[in-house]
Amino acid sequence: xRQQFDVAERVRQVIGEAGCTQREFARRVVMDPSKLSRxxxxxxxxxxxxxxxxxxxxxxxxxxxxxxxxxxATDGGAGRADGGAAGAPRPPAPTxxxxxxxxxxxxxxxxxxxxxxxxxxxxxxxxxAACDTSTATIHYHFPGRAELLEAAxxxxxxxxxxxxxxxxxxxxxxxxxxxxxxxxxxPYTERQRQQWLVWMDLWAEAARSTAIGRLxxxxxxxxxxxxxxxxxxxxxxxxxxxxxxxxSALRLTALIDGLAIQVLATGPGAGGTTAEAMDIACNAYVxxxxxARRSGADAAGxxxxxxxx
Numbered sequence: 015x016r017q018q019f020d021v022a023e024r025v026r027q028v029i030g031e032a033g034c035t036q037r038e039f040a041r042r043v044v045m046d047p048s049k050l051s052r053x054x055x056x057x058x059x060x061x062x063x064x065x066x067x068x069x070x071x072x073x074x075x076x077x078x079x080x081x082x083x084x085x086x087a088t089d090g091g092a093g094r095a096d097g098g099a100a101g102a103p104r105p106p107a108p109t110x111x112x113x114x115x116x117x118x119x120x121x122x123x124x125x126x127x128x129x130x131x132x133x134x135x136x137x138x139x140x141x142x143a144a145c146d147t148s149t150a151t152i153h154y155h156f157p158g159r160a161e162l163l164e165a166a167x168x169x170x171x172x173x174x175x176x177x178x179x180x181x182x183x184x185x186x187x188x189x190x191x192x193x194x195x196x197x198x199x200x201p202y203t204e205r206q207r208q209q210w211l212v213w214m215d216l217w218a219e220a221a222r223s224t225a226i227g228r229l230x231x232x233x234x235x236x237x238x239x240x241x242x243x244x245x246x247x248x249x250x251x252x253x254x255x256x257x258x259x260x261x262s263a264l265r266l267t268a269l270i271d272g273l274a275i276q277v278l279a280t281g282p283g284a285g286g287t288t289a290e291a292m293d294i295a296c297n298a299y300v301x302x303x304x305x306a307r308r309s310g311a312d313a314a315g316x317x318x319x320x321x322x323x
């Protein structure tokens with residue numbers, strides 16, 4: 015138990031010297047922030063693969079993190095690897111900042127290959143070739159294909175959550191928040207199309223009840239709760255009618271999903287559903303089903319004998 019505490023303290027030192035938040039450091043080492051937090055508190059042990067990535071990101075010796083070596087410290091730093099240490103040779107420290115280093119490159123190339131080929135068609139050898147490196151280097155950062163694919167999925171989710179938060183922060187009211195979220199989910203750009211292709215594969219995994227699929231299912235519930243919360247705020251602000259936020263979020267997210275699949279089913283300019291048509295249709299749903307009427311009989315919304323638009 016004492017050794018586990020010492021490891022956590024050394025990791026805290028590495029994070030402190032990295033000059034970033036704990037969450038940002040988790041992103042740099044492609045680790046779930048909640049797992050990092052639990053490991054630092056002592057309620058969870060770091061895995062060997064996680065410690066290897068932390069050592070690489072902090073340019074420290076993995077043996078120092080584990081407490082098995084004491085040499086190698088330089089300039090008062092946290093057991094720097096450049097002092098030399100016993101054990102297996104480590105690859106040279108990346109010259110780029112950790113958030114654009116080898117682990118992130120590997121994850122990004124994995125996401126791209128999943129979008130291009132499908133979840134089950136991506137091999138570690140393919141990822142190594144895309145990164146212009148060896149499979150040994152890939153396994154240095156990620157012990158197995160399953161861990162690598164999970165890291166890629168989590169990175170996609172983290173990126174999506176960050177973009178979603180940024181879009182909402184720019185909006186003046188809940189109606190504009192929904193417009194921003196719809197725009198974020200509409201596959202206009204190549205990056206958005208890539209993200210959707212990954213999501214489509216993950217839905218198939220969720221249908222098969224795999225571990226990756228369950229991870230995606232949990233994330234999707236978070237996304238739907240976000241939409242429901244925006245609708246709830248809109249009701250409080252008076253920009254939306256008094257609807258059931260959960261049921262309206264269910265309908266809107268289903269509309270977004272179905273239209274996005276139609277957009278992806280045909281390439282740009284091939285005559286299928288366009289991203290522009292999807293955007294218009296989703297916003298039309300918000301206008302007709304959610305937006306509050308401001309005057310006259312419409313103020314209360316459709317009645318039983320007066321169907322809505």
